[in-house]
Amino acid sequence: MSLNENTAPARDDGLAGKVAVITGGASGIGRALAVAYARAGTDSVVGHYPGDPHSADETVRLVEAAGGRCTAVAVDVRDSAQVDALAQAAVAAYGRLDIAVAGAGVLxxxxxxxxxxxxxxxxxxxDLTGVLRTFxxxxxxxxxxxxxxxxxxxAGGVFGWDDHAHYAAAKSGVLGLCRSLATELAPRGIRVNAIVPGLIETPQSLDETNSLGPAGLERAGRGIPAGRVGHADEVARAIRFLTGDDAAYITGQQLVVDGGLTVRWPE
Incomplete structure (x- = not known):
């Protein structure tokens, strides 16, 4: 599914005029989300790792092609001062901040x-403390x-993944962090949720050294009830839902986007 496909919301979801910060916005789910927000009328500030081989400028170009506004800011989420500056950049550029999506990660x-x-x-x-700093x-x-x-x-909430104990521990910690912050921030009207992707085709998952690679993804996709791996756009639309008015009564939850992978009985 192309990022250029028109995937505008079917109706108003309250996102028009909002401002979002997205870490990990140079590629994959973060890039797809910035485009999805543009189609919903949401301005975005995308944080990208300074050494990321993928171009945040391309994210900005796609957002602008979709009719939106986007600012790219280099940020290392291991540095609290840089993450603080990212949030402040959103206010400086667009006057407010309504949404934060912590998508920066390594595998x-x-x-x-x-x-x-x-x-x-x-x-x-x-993958864990970077989320804390962002929020x-x-x-x-x-x-x-x-x-x-x-x-x-x-890998953090359902499956074990050999040779990835540190990744799984971080992603599991994210779930506990979101539950705790959901209760703490509720009095301020701030909702906190986690998105739990399954096998999604992104630059990370296509990396044969650290993940499945193209052939591995194709094999794995055949065992998913949906019959394929997911696309970044599909996860982006789920995040857009969680940050819109349709999810106003949803907080502290985990939304799994996996094509049914986690509910299939082993064959």
Whole structure:
């Protein structure tokens, strides 16, 4: 499914005029989400890792082609000051911040014997503590009700994945973080949820060294009830739903987007 396909909301979901911060916005789900928000009338500030081989400028181009506004900001989510500056950039550019989506993440393969403390700590600093930093900085500048979504994984809440213990631990921690913040921030009208993608075709999953790669994804897709792996656009639309008015009474929850993978009986 192309990012250029018209996937505008069927009706008003309250997102027009809102402003969103998206970390991990240079590619994959983050890029697809920025485009989905543009079609809903939401301005976005996309945070991208300074060394990301994917171009945040391309995200901006796609957003503008969809009729939206987007600002790209280089940010390392391991650095609290940089994450704080990202949230402040949204207010400076568009006057407010309503939505924060924590999508920045790394995926590296490491067997237990090779998993040293530095590798463990670096993974958690990006994939778990990076979510905390993103939400903390967003909450500090949100003037009214808002919505936050963190991208977890079925590896964090459902399946074990050999050689990825650090990744699974981080993604599992994201679920607990979202539940706790949902209760803490509810009095301010800020909803916090997690999206739990299954096998989605993104630059990360296409990496044969650290993930399944193209052939592995194709094989795995045949075992999914939907008959295929998912697309970044499909996860983006689920996030858009969670941050819109249709999800006004949903907080502290986990929305699994996996084509039925987690409910299939083993064959």
């Amino acid at each position: 590296r393969r490491a067997a237990l014997a090779e998993l040293d403390d530095d590798s463990w700590n670096d993974m958690l600093s990006v 903390r900085s967003a909450a500090a500048v949100m003037a009214g009700p808002g919505a936050m979504v963190a991208i977890s994984s079925i």
